[in-house]
Amino acid sequence: MRIDIISVLPELMESSFNASILKRAMDKGLAEVHFHQLRAYGLGKYRQIDDEPYGGGAGMVMMIEPLDHCISELKSQRNYDEIIYLTPDGETLNQKIANTLSIKDNLIFICGHYKGIDQRVRDLHVTREISIGDYVLTGGELAACVLADAVIRLLPGVLNDEQSALTDSFQDDLLSPPIYTRPEEYKGLRVPSILLSGHSAKIEDWRHEEALRITREKRPDLLD
Ligand code: 6GU
Numbered sequence: 001m002r003i004d005i006i007s008v009l010p011e012l013m014e015s016s017f018n019a020s021i022l023k024r025a026m027d028k029g030l031a032e033v034h035f036h037q038l039r040a041y042g043l044g045k046y047r048q049i050d051d052e053p054y055g056g057g058a059g060m061v062m063m064i065e066p067l068d069h070c071i072s073e074l075k076s077q078r079n080y081d082e083i084i085y086l087t088p089d090g091e092t093l094n095q096k097i098a099n100t101l102s103i104k105d106n107l108i109f110i111c112g113h114y115k116g117i118d119q120r121v122r123d124l125h126v127t128r129e130i131s132i133g134d135y136v137l138t139g140g141e142l143a144a145c146v147l148a149d150a151v152i153r154l155l156p157g158v159l160n161d162e163q164s165a166l167t168d169s170f171q172d173d174l175l176s177p178p179i180y181t182r183p184e185e186y187k188g189l190r191v192p193s194i195l196l197s198g199h200s201a202k203i204e205d206w207r208h209e210e211a212l213r214i215t216r217e218k219r220p221d222l223l224d
C-alpha cells in the first residue's frame with residue numbers, strides 16, 4: 001500500500017511512522033508513506049496557500065491551485081483508489097472504514113488547516129471525507145496519523161501474530177475480554193482460574209461471555 005499525505009506540516013507526522021510497528025511495516029516494504037509539502041505548490045514569492053473566504057467571515061481558506069497542482073501531479077503518476085480529505089465534517093472513522101481502506105493500493109490523504117479547503121477541491125478530487133471524532137483539531141495531520149495507523153496495522157504481515165488483528169476490539173462489534181499475564185497472583189488479585197485450566201474450548205466460551213458483558217456495560221450501542 002502507498003499513502004501520499006498532503007500537508008503544510010509534515011513534520012508533525014513523521015515520528016508517527018518512524019517507530020515500532022509502522023516503521024517495521026515500512027522497512028518490510030508493506031507500506032510506503034510519502035509526504036508532500038503543500039507550501040512547495042504555493043503561489044508567488046511567498047508560496048501562498050490560503051486566502052480570505054469569498055462572502056466574508058472569519059478564518060482563511062486553503063486555495064484550490066496549490067492543492068489541485070499537487071493532487072493532479074500525483075494522479076498523473078498512478079491511479080488512486082481514494083482521495084481522502086480529513087475533516088471534522090466527514091464520516092466518523094470506525095473499524096469498518098479502516099478494514100475497507102486496508103485492501104486498497106494507493107491512497108491520498110489531504111490535511112486541512114484554517115477553516116478548511118476550497119469547496120471545488122472537494123468537488124473535483126475528493127472521493128471520501130473522514131473525521132476521527134466529534135471534536136476539532138488544529139489541522140488534519142493528527143487525524144491522518146490515526147487513519148494511517150488504523151489502516152497499515154491491518155495489512156497482511158504487519159502484525160506478528162496475524163490472528164491478533166482479527167481478534168481486536170470492534171472487529172466483531174464486541175470489545176475485547178479482560179487479559180492477564182504473569183504472575184498468577186499479585187497483592188491478592190488472582191487471574192481467573194478458567195484461564196489457567198488449559199481447557200481451550202471453555203476459555204473461548206469465557207472470553208466470549210466476558211466480551212459480551214463488557215460491551216453491554218461500556219458500549220451497549222455496539223450491540224444494537
Ligand atoms: Cl479529520 N480534522 C480536524 N481538523 N479536526 C478533527 C478531525 C479532522 N477529526 C476530528 N476532529
